[in-house]
Amino acid sequence: MLRHMAATVARQARPVDILAGTNRGGPLPVVMEAIATAVAGGLLGGGVGWLAAPWLGIAMGAVGAANGAVSGARRIYRWRRRQGWVAFALDSTWGQVGILGALAIHAANRVRADAEYRPDCSYRQNRHIYVRGFRLRRTYAFTLGNVITNATGGGTRLRPRFLERHETLHIWQSRLFGPLFPTGYVVWGAGGALVAAVVWLFNRKESLADLVTTATYYDNPFEYWAYVNDGHWPHPDANALLRWPRPAEQSPEDAAARRHDRADGCTPPE
Numbered sequence: 001m002l003r004h005m006a007a008t009v010a011r012q013a014r015p016v017d018i019l020a021g022t023n024r025g026g027p028l029p030v031v032m033e034a035i036a037t038a039v040a041g042g043l044l045g046g047g048v049g050w051l052a053a054p055w056l057g058i059a060m061g062a063v064g065a066a067n068g069a070v071s072g073a074r075r076i077y078r079w080r081r082r083q084g085w086v087a088f089a090l091d092s093t094w095g096q097v098g099i100l101g102a103l104a105i106h107a108a109n110r111v112r113a114d115a116e117y118r119p120d121c122s123y124r125q126n127r128h129i130y131v132r133g134f135r136l137r138r139t140y141a142f143t144l145g146n147v148i149t150n151a152t153g154g155g156t157r158l159r160p161r162f163l164e165r166h167e168t169l170h171i172w173q174s175r176l177f178g179p180l181f182p183t184g185y186v187v188w189g190a191g192g193a194l195v196a197a198v199v200w201l202f203n204r205k206e207s208l209a210d211l212v213t214t215a216t217y218y219d220n221p222f223e224y225w226a227y228v229n230d231g232h233w234p235h236p237d238a239n240a241l242l243r244w245p246r247p248a249e250q251s252p253e254d255a256a257a258r259r260h261d262r263a264d265g266c267t268p269p270e
């Protein structure tokens with residue numbers, strides 16, 4: 001009984017229908033969009049890959065088709081804006097290294113019953129958002145390709161502004177930098193660990209773990225860019241010895257918007 005009541009309260013507590021507007025027109029347009037996006041993604045990825053080598057054409061065709069099927073069925077691309085076409089074209093070609101990871105997260109999150117896909121934060125927003133699901137660290141959202149997983153970072157509510165300014169920026173970094181994006185993380189990580197170790201040798205009172213996290217993660221140019229963009233620099237966990245200097249002050253409106261960034265969901269466009 002108690003459990004039933006709790007479930008009823010949980011259902012009622014969500015004021016917005018998270019499917020509102022995202023399944024307009026019934027199943028037929030959804031299936032059509034999935035097929036069309038899969039075929040287009042397969043041809044685009046396959047065609048570009050084939051220019052380099054036939055095997056690459058087959059591999060990239062498969063990844064492009066798989067992303068097209070998932071992203072088409074969930075109708076993430078915003079075809080009415082140029083940005084939606086650019087997102088689709090990059091996801092099908094240059095950004096495929098990230099998309100490969102995104103497909104793995106879709107598969108992993110299918111197995112996890114609590115992953116909770118959020119159509120209201122994904123539909124026509126050129127991204128996929130899962131509330132929970134696969135994660136590297138419990139309190140951190142994680143982005144790979146066009147997927148944001150563990151989006152609440154272990155919290156109870158989504159933060160639309162943070163998702164837009166930080167994690168969605170990572171999606172576009174991945175699209176624009178392509179294979180250089182993950183390579184950058186690895187190379188920066190190795191160099192950062194070395195720098196942190198040397199700094200620690202001369203500052204033995206500091207925590208080595210904090211220095212390594214700061215140099216490898218927070219100071220990574222892609223992360224620094226995202227933290228500055230979401231008005232969250234310097235991050236309180238970044239070690240003051242190694243973190244990049246503080247950027248220009250935020251406007252009071254911006255700071256207030258960041259403090260009040262708590263919502264039950266997103267507002268899909270259209």
Ligand SMILES: [Zn+2]
Nearest residue numbers: 166170223226
């Ligand atoms: Zn980040």
